Amino acid sequence: MPKPEKLLDPVKVAVTGAAGNIAYSLLWRLAAGEVYGPQQPISLHLLEIEAAQQAARGVEMELLDSAFPLLADIKVTTDPREAFEDVSAAFLVGAQPRSKGMERSDLLMANAAIFSEQGAALNEVARRDVRVVVVGNPANTNVLIASSNAPDLDPQRFTALMRLDHNRTVSQLSSKLHLPVADFARIAVWGNHSASQFPDISYATAGDKKVTELVDTQWVEDYLIPTVARRGAEIIEVRGSSSAASAAAAAIDHMRDWVHGVEDPAHWRTAGVYSDGSYGIAEGLFVGFPTRAVAGDWEIVADLEVTDAQQARIQASVEELKAERDMVADLLK
Ligand code: NAX
Numbered sequence: 001m002p003k004p005e006k007l008l009d010p011v012k013v014a015v016t017g018a019a020g021n022i023a024y025s026l027l028w029r030l031a032a033g034e035v036y037g038p039q040q041p042i043s044l045h046l047l048e049i050e051a052a053q054q055a056a057r058g059v060e061m062e063l064l065d066s067a068f069p070l071l072a073d074i075k076v077t078t079d080p081r082e083a084f085e086d087v088s089a090a091f092l093v094g095a096q097p098r099s100k101g102m103e104r105s106d107l108l109m110a111n112a113a114i115f116s117e118q119g120a121a122l123n124e125v126a127r128r129d130v131r132v133v134v135v136g137n138p139a140n141t142n143v144l145i146a147s148s149n150a151p152d153l154d155p156q157r158f159t160a161l162m163r164l165d166h167n168r169t170v171s172q173l174s175s176k177l178h179l180p181v182a183d184f185a186r187i188a189v190w191g192n193h194s195a196s197q198f199p200d201i202s203y204a205t206a207g208d209k210k211v212t213e214l215v216d217t218q219w220v221e222d223y224l225i226p227t228v229a230r231r232g233a234e235i236i237e238v239r240g241s242s243s244a245a246s247a248a249a250a251a252i253d254h255m256r257d258w259v260h261g262v263e264d265p266a267h268w269r270t271a272g273v274y275s276d277g278s279y280g281i282a283e284g285l286f287v288g289f290p291t292r293a294v295a296g297d298w299e300i301v302a303d304l305e306v307t308d309a310q311q312a313r314i315q316a317s318v319e320e321l322k323a324e325r326d327m328v329a330d331l332l333k
Pocket of ligand 1: 016017018019020021022023047048049052093094095096097114134135136137138139161162163164165193232242243244247
């Protein structure tokens with residue numbers, strides 16, 4: 001990396017779940033300048049629970065040993081208010097994992113408690129233009145809880161990570177068609193970050209060609225959609241533990257594009273953003289949409305033609321999100 005010429009004041013960035021697997025990749029890429037660039041020093045605020053404080057200290061030691069020129073300082077804490085003080089970005093990675101015998105509703109409730117507290121803390125102490133990305137699952141509902149507990153922050157400052165699903169879709173197409181990933185545009189994954197998601201290639205292009213003319217519908221229905229939707233489970237099966245470096249890479253992609261924007265309007269991304277009611281999707285949910293990163297904001301791509309078959313898949317995933325929302329209704333403000 002070129003030596004920074006003129007250093008700016010550090011930007012403060014919080015990462016929760018700092019002693020976990022995803023953070024072990026994410027923190028290094030943040031400290032290397034992959035979101036804010038080679039001129040921008042960074043202060044890292046690491047939030048962990050009490051039981052993982054020692055491990056978080058170990059992560060801090062290794063970050064220091066990496067001697068990153070851009071890493072101004074590191075703070076390790078158990079207190080969300082301390083972690084989020086004055087931050088420009090927050091990666092909410094830490095979450096309660098699903099343990100044996102735990103029902104989905106128990107998992108939702110355990111995480112709801114974490115994300116309501118963290119939303120309230122962000123509301124109190126984060127910068128008003130903070131960018132929040134929730135990685136911890138169930139990400140789309142966790143972000144709903146965090147945002148609803150942060151009434152003074154615009155809900156558009158909150159997002160759920162759906163970029164991994166998007167990247168998986170691009171990667172599958174690239175392998176199938178033997179074309180570089182950079183050739184693919186107008187791709188999106190609608191809905192929830194769960195098996196109900198809808199990776200949609202109806203509008204996709206590869207260079208000057210329409211992807212639907214290069215692959216057959218049967219392959220999309222029988223292979224592409226289920227493979228992407230179940231990729232997380234497949235990684236666990238093959239690797240023996242859940243996606244970590246690819247999730248960190250997606251979180252970096254998400255935040256970098258959000259901060260800097262993406263010039264080419266055909267290069268849609270997928271972000272789990274606050275629904276404004278577009279495409280008949282219930283307002284107020286956080287849903288994977290086709291989005292563009294423009295001038296520091298995520299914009300939902302407007303006026304797409306949606307067939308009945310697409311709409312049915314989108315609505316099935318949205319129904320799941322509504323059911324999740326109903327389970328945590330008591331914690332929504
Ligand atoms: P790990 O279990 O390795 O790490 C999680 C860390 O969070 C632990 O160190 C734990 O102590 C900490 N933690 C728990 N509660 C906390 C709290 N209240 N405040 C701060 N820290 C807390 O999990 P990892 O593999 O890093 O995955 C983290 C989360 O990402 C999981 O919920 C996982 O399901 C989710 N994922 C989301 C993805 C996405 O695309 N949205 C993909 C990858 C991943 O599955």
